[in-house]
Amino acid sequence: MEFDVVIVGAGPAGLSAACRIMQLAQEKEQETTVCVVEKGSEVGAHTLSGAVLEPRALNELFPDWKEMGAPVETAVKGDRFFFYLSDKRAIKLPNFFIPKPTHNEGNYIVSMGNVCRWLAEQAEGMGVEVYPGFAAAEVLYHDDGRVKGIATGDMGISASGEHKDSYMPGMELHAKYTLFAEGCRGHLGKQLIDKFSLDAGKDPQHYGIGIKEIWEIPPQKHEEGLVTHGLGWPLYESGTGGGAFMYHAENNQVYIGLIADLNYSNPHMSPYEEFQRWKHHSETKKYLEGGTRLTYGARAISKGGYNSLPRMYFPGGLLIGCDAGTLNSVKIKGNHTAMKSGMLAAEAVVEALALGDTAPADLVSFADKIDASWLHEELYSTRNFSGFMHKFGILLGSAMVWMDQNIFGGKLPFTLNDDKHDYAAMKSAAESKKIDYPKPDNIISFDRTSSVFLSNTNHEEDQPCHLTLEDAAIPLAKNLPLYDEPAQRYCPAGVYEIVEGEDGKQFQINAQNCVHCKTCDIKDPSQNITWVTPEGFGGPNYPNM
Numbered sequence: 001m002e003f004d005v006v007i008v009g010a011g012p013a014g015l016s017a018a019c020r021i022m023q024l025a026q027e028k029e030q031e032t033t034v035c036v037v038e039k040g041s042e043v044g045a046h047t048l049s050g051a052v053l054e055p056r057a058l059n060e061l062f063p064d065w066k067e068m069g070a071p072v073e074t075a076v077k078g079d080r081f082f083f084y085l086s087d088k089r090a091i092k093l094p095n096f097f098i099p100k101p102t103h104n105e106g107n108y109i110v111s112m113g114n115v116c117r118w119l120a121e122q123a124e125g126m127g128v129e130v131y132p133g134f135a136a137a138e139v140l141y142h143d144d145g146r147v148k149g150i151a152t153g154d155m156g157i158s159a160s161g162e163h164k165d166s167y168m169p170g171m172e173l174h175a176k177y178t179l180f181a182e183g184c185r186g187h188l189g190k191q192l193i194d195k196f197s198l199d200a201g202k203d204p205q206h207y208g209i210g211i212k213e214i215w216e217i218p219p220q221k222h223e224e225g226l227v228t229h230g231l232g233w234p235l236y237e238s239g240t241g242g243g244a245f246m247y248h249a250e251n252n253q254v255y256i257g258l259i260a261d262l263n264y265s266n267p268h269m270s271p272y273e274e275f276q277r278w279k280h281h282s283e284t285k286k287y288l289e290g291g292t293r294l295t296y297g298a299r300a301i302s303k304g305g306y307n308s309l310p311r312m313y314f315p316g317g318l319l320i321g322c323d324a325g326t327l328n329s330v331k332i333k334g335n336h337t338a339m340k341s342g343m344l345a346a347e348a349v350v351e352a353l354a355l356g357d358t359a360p361a362d363l364v365s366f367a368d369k370i371d372a373s374w375l376h377e378e379l380y381s382t383r384n385f386s387g388f389m390h391k392f393g394i395l396l397g398s399a400m401v402w403m404d405q406n407i408f409g410g411k412l413p414f415t416l417n418d419d420k421h422d423y424a425a426m427k428s429a430a431e432s433k434k435i436d437y438p439k440p441d442n443i444i445s446f447d448r449t450s451s452v453f454l455s456n457t458n459h460e461e462d463q464p465c466h467l468t469l470e471d472a473a474i475p476l477a478k479n480l481p482l483y484d485e486p487a488q489r490y491c492p493a494g495v496y497e498i499v500e501g502e503d504g505k506q507f508q509i510n511a512q513n514c515v516h517c518k519t520c521d522i523k524d525p526s527q528n529i530t531w532v533t534p535e536g537f538g539g540p541n542y543p544n545m
Helices: 012-027 056-061 112-125 187-195 271-279 282-288 335-353 364-371 374-381 385-407 448-454 474-483 519-523
Strands: 002-008 034-038 078-084 090-092 129-132 136-141 147-152 155-157 163-168 172-180 207-216 226-232 242-248 253-261 292-302 317-319 467-469 496-501 504-509 529-531
Touching: 002 012, 002 147, 002 335, 012 034, 012 056, 012 112, 012 335, 034 112, 034 172, 056 335, 112 129, 136 172, 136 187, 172 187, 172 335, 187 317, 207 271, 207 519, 226 385, 242 282, 253 271, 253 282, 271 282, 292 448, 292 519, 317 335, 335 364, 335 374, 364 374, 474 496, 474 504, 519 529
Parallel strands: 002 034, 002 172, 034 129, 078 226, 172 317
Antiparallel strands: 078 090, 136 147, 147 172, 155 163, 207 253, 207 292, 226 242, 242 253, 467 529, 496 504
16 A cells, blocks of 8 residues: 555654644645554554643644543642652652652643544544554565565464464555654664664663553542652662652542663562552552552653654654654653654655655654754753763752753753663672562552453464564573563563473463563563564553553
8 A cells, every 4th residue: 555654653643743744735735645553453552651741732733622622631730749758658849849840730631542542533534544453563665775664464373373264464555754653662663773773872762661550539539630749669679760650630530650760770670569569658548548440551661861862764764752762751751742753753744745756765854853843952951861860869860850950951061871771780680689579459459460451451362472582591591590580570461470381490471461561672681572563453452541
């Protein structure tokens, strides 16, 4: 199938790009065909975000979004920040001590899954073809090396590689320009960065793992519009960076979650278990008691910021949103920046399409547009965040971020680089403190199996495993004796296990549990695990994350 533009991923970046392309094409009376492919079973099924939305990009894309019925209704009415000292103690920090960009006046508590569903409706109304359930499995190239488009994955192939009765070959989608908006650690984006050396001269990307639940709590405990963030316990006990959040949304619901930096060093640390512990903190538990857990999910977060941004253009295409890493780490927000990157990409694409046969393969103008936009200004002003936090720790690092943002406005006369990959930060199990996590009480805390059930995750079991090992011997021969095989703990879905078999210990991959968070692809200390796309429709089915 031939299109002017193919967009991989129906998240905020991809859908904003699609909408803006059609807006500009209509303004210029320029006939343009756009296709969006999405690996989730529906738009929003794989979208997971906190989320407090800064509406700046949405205001630009659809100035009358309120009248259009966008699901952006719960305005932030209160902003609190805690430093958790222990499981029972916390200090509420005065606003003066909070970096200015983290304040949330004018922002909204939203389900980004629902926002993306709404964006998809707008895109389709303008003529965009949106295809959920089709996973982009391969990048296609012209003979001269330009990106030609993508191929969706074959369906109906057994685990042994044979065609089943349900076999259906993938499709080739060709385009003049292909935009990759897969989200954090995109499978194809990762390949493109490597092929075109897009990260040359840049800091390595840094990541966190975000784990989220939605609860319905008693009405008398609900404070619609209240936003709470916190640092400290329990993560600081293992020297791990990150923090937690609770957002009081509509309908007596709260969105709660924990983000753990993936540059942690203790292989015994489990982000999932740390989240379960945090829920028992007195400041959290008092809201959850008497409530009902509705859903669960997890997703990696690109948080390296400006210094880790790769070159976002290459022959025949662009990287946008979190596929490139446009999240603002100080604000802990990436939706408005992802949307803006998609909108700027749309401007570059439409201008190029108007040139016809003389259109350039490399859309250098996209980089120029970013540099001239508020997106560049915002990301550049927060460029030292990762360096401060990773080099100086939570307390001193936070103090330096405050000084950078509140006194110097992000304009310190130096740039602090952070050139150590997250996976390389892990120490051996022998030199790390063992962590004994409490058993779940099945009231506030829960095991992974019941959590994955709430994510509505499903994969066709008889298909090739989408979690591939470069060397099948490494988990037992290297990672187990050296790191006590940390995949057992960093995976938030219980995908990886060490089990006793007839021939002794075995490394078991329960791929059907995978919630597509990409943590294994990022954190494996041997860089032995590669996440590739499974069959379309596979993975979580988040209703409103």
